[in-house]
Amino acid sequence: MVCGIYQIVNTSNGKSYIGQSRSIHRRWREHTRGLNRPNALEIGNYPLRCAFLKYGLTETVSTSDKIGWFDFRIIEQCTEDKLLEREQFWINTINPEYNCNIWTPARKKNKVDSEKKFWIQYHNYNSLGYLPVEHILDEYLLEEYDYDEVLPGISTNKRAVLNTKGDTIFLIVGIGEKPKQYYLWSAFICEEKTISEYEDSYFYGAFGSGHLMKSPQLLNSKEFNEFKSFCGNFGFGFMRIKDSPYLNRLKELSENHKPKSLKFNFKNYIKDFYAQVTCVNPKEFSAYHRRGFSRHLAVSLHPETALPVLAGECTVLLICEPTNHVLKYKGSTLLIHILEFYDEEKEQEYIESYELNEETFSIYSIAGWITVENVFKYDAESFAADRNLHLQENDFRYYQTHWGDGKCDIWGIYLKEPVVIKPPICNVFQPEGIYSGDIWQAENLSHLEVFQLALKIPVNDE
Structure with a gap:
């Protein structure tokens, strides 16, 4: 790891960015992470990242190098x-x-505050x-990650986060009833700050060197x-802490529970955490189901398309510009939701041609x-080559x-192993704005219960 100061220069216009990090190469990867995805600015929205997108940088930088219009340089190593x-x-x-933007307070101040400060973010x-x-996990659905790829960080609407550079931030999660x-989730030293604007509101981010536990x-x-109680029951969400004896406990936990491996299975990490929550309080058993099924998807189809899919005749569904969630859905289950017929007069005849009837196949x-x-x-x-798979006549x-x-x-979407539910789960209405060929997630408890029933996973009774 190289600790020090770096500069990123846009060679097309001479503009640059100065940053510091305890691991410069990791910081470069974080600056350029996810630039090729449609939601690139949701990951980080600040002038340098916007410049990367404007000038077409989509690669991830891992070493000191020049990529596209940008030159990545280490200008000083230090302690x-x-x-x-x-x-x-x-x-x-x-x-x-x-570096010059509306959210960098006192950018040109000559004196650096050397006092070590500590902050709490409550989630x-x-x-x-x-x-x-x-x-x-939602975006990639991958099995294994580098710890460097799960960079500790926070997001808050509290502007105070802009004054945390060089400070330690503890992230505490509250869950259940x-x-x-309450769990200590991560601890890190802030090295970067970002801002995102959503519906006329600003959200501030901080991330840096540290680790998930x-x-x-607990x-x-x-x-x-x-x-x-000293922290006002975390009512502020993000706040500075000092003069509390419990601060030493947080320091001790964060130091003693650093990960020993460079890689970990994030899917298991989340699943194991929910299991831990359940072990402490068995009544929270539904938490993992509730969250897990928000990652299952359904597709709404008219019967003319749905029946060939369920019969295994059509093995490719055509979609337009899918989300990242859909793109990474390989190996997962896609529920088939039925819309109304285009032509009701042909309904009975079409159903019977697949040896089904109104009881074994129904709309909604x-x-x-x-x-998938x-x-x-x-x-x-x-x-054109796959015409016999998607069964579409048009070009x-x-x-x-x-x-x-x-x-x-x-x-x-290449499909395999269709399963027909007999009888179907009736009176299921898709979210508003969903039409034939659209893919959707469970949006309410009713959807969740239907997804669980369809996949034969029992709903927990509380």
């Missing part, structure tokens, strides 16, 4: 205790344009409905309750499910025009 001081020196010397699972960095459980550490105790139902073998982007040639250009402006991407 950790000198990072803030030396970063400020280079900012004052170079006056980097990409309330009950109100948010997800765990920190659980979106990584009676009792509510090798397993989240904090519930008399001492913790006193600390929670979950009629079966199928396994692969998700593949089509061009005109491959589209590639027709679908581009039908779904968009004639230029949208067309993808195919």
Whole structure:
């Protein structure tokens, strides 16, 4: 690991960015992570990252190198205790344009505050409905990760986070009821700050060098309750802590529970955490089911398409510009939801041709499910070659025009192992705005119960 100060230069216009890190190569990877995805600015939205997208940088940088229009340079190596001081020196010397933005307070101040400060970020699972960095599992559905890829960080609407560079931030998760459980999730030293704007509101991010606990550490105790009260029951969400004896306990836990391996299975990490929550309070058993099934998908289809799919005749579904979740859905189950017929007069005849009737196949139902073998982007040639798989008469250009402006991407979901549910689960209505060929997640408890029933996983009775 190289500890020090780095500069990223846009060679097309001379503008640059100055940053500091305890692991510079990791920081470069984080700056360029996910640039090729549609939601690139949701991962980080700040002037340098916007410049990467504007000038077409989509590769991940792992070493000192020049990629596209950008030159990545280490300009000084130093010890950790000198990072803030030396970063400020280079900012004052170079006056980097990409560092200059509305959320960097006192950017040109000459004196660096050397006092070590500590902050708490509280993550309330009950109100948010997800765990920190659980979106990584949603987006990629991968088995194994480098710890470097799960960078400790936080997001908050509290502007105070902009004053945390060089400070330690502890992330605490609260989950469940009676009792509510509190866990130390991660600890890190802030090295970067970001901002995102959503519906006229600003959200501030901080991330840096640190780690997830090798397993989240349960904090519930008399001492913790006193600390929670001291922190106003975490009502501020993000706040500075000092003069609390419990601070030493947080330091001790974060130091003693660092991960020993460079890689870990994040899917198991989340699953094991929910199991731990259940072990503490068996009544929280539904938490993992509730979260797990939000990752299952359904597709709404008219019977003319759904019946060939369930019969195994049509093995490719055509979709337009799928989300990252769908793109990484290989090996998972896709529920088949039935819409109304185009032509009601032909309904009975069409159902009977598949040896089904109104009791075994009905509209607005979950009629079966199928396994996603692969998700593949089509061009005109491959589209024509797969005509016997997707059973579509029209050509590639027709679908581009039908779904968009004639230029949208067309993808195919390769299907296998169809299962027909007999009888189907009736009176299931898709979310508003979902039409034939659209893919959706469970959006309410009713959807969740249907998904569980369809996949024959029992609903927990509470």
